[in-house]
Amino acid sequence: MAELEIVFWNWWVLALILLVVELLAPGFFFLWMAASGFVTGCLLLLIPVLDIKLQVSIFSVLSVAAITVWKLYGKKHPITTDHPLLNKRGQQYIGRVFSLYKPIENGEGKIKVDDSIWKVHGEDCDVNAKVKVIAVRGTVFDVERVE
Numbered sequence: 001m002a003e004l005e006i007v008f009w010n011w012w013v014l015a016l017i018l019l020v021v022e023l024l025a026p027g028f029f030f031l032w033m034a035a036s037g038f039v040t041g042c043l044l045l046l047i048p049v050l051d052i053k054l055q056v057s058i059f060s061v062l063s064v065a066a067i068t069v070w071k072l073y074g075k076k077h078p079i080t081t082d083h084p085l086l087n088k089r090g091q092q093y094i095g096r097v098f099s100l101y102k103p104i105e106n107g108e109g110k111i112k113v114d115d116s117i118w119k120v121h122g123e124d125c126d127v128n129a130k131v132k133v134i135a136v137r138g139t140v141f142d143v144e145r146v147e
Helices: 006-022 029-046 052-076 089-093
Strands: 097-105 109-112 118-122 129-139 140-145
Touching: 006 029, 029 052, 089 129, 097 118, 118 129
Parallel strands: 118 140
Antiparallel strands: 097 109, 097 129, 109 118, 129 140
8 A cells, every 4th residue: 555645735735725714714713724734835845755744743733833822812912892892782781771661570570772672680660660771691681770
């Protein structure tokens, strides 16, 4: 049985495939693996006698190192945004006052916010009582009565 022979362009094809996967599943994970494949191919181009085990080892070490460095960089430099509440819809209502849509009975009621009805927890109150949102737990507002 013939021994498997991998040439430099095989690593470049792998790098290209990993780049396509990165386009389909973004997150920078496959990008660093693609870069490692490209570097491994370049090393094989310069040193064509590298054993397959050594090639795979180089690819693996470079991939793990690149991904680890990227994760550490991401922790030290988090992404900032000018819309921190964009995907946290309920958080934008903290501090606002609303009228009860349904009375709070046994600690549960409902308020109408814009075009939605939200479940609320708080002390018992009648319909149309004014309540202030003090916290959000998932899709439930914690409210307190406003006098």
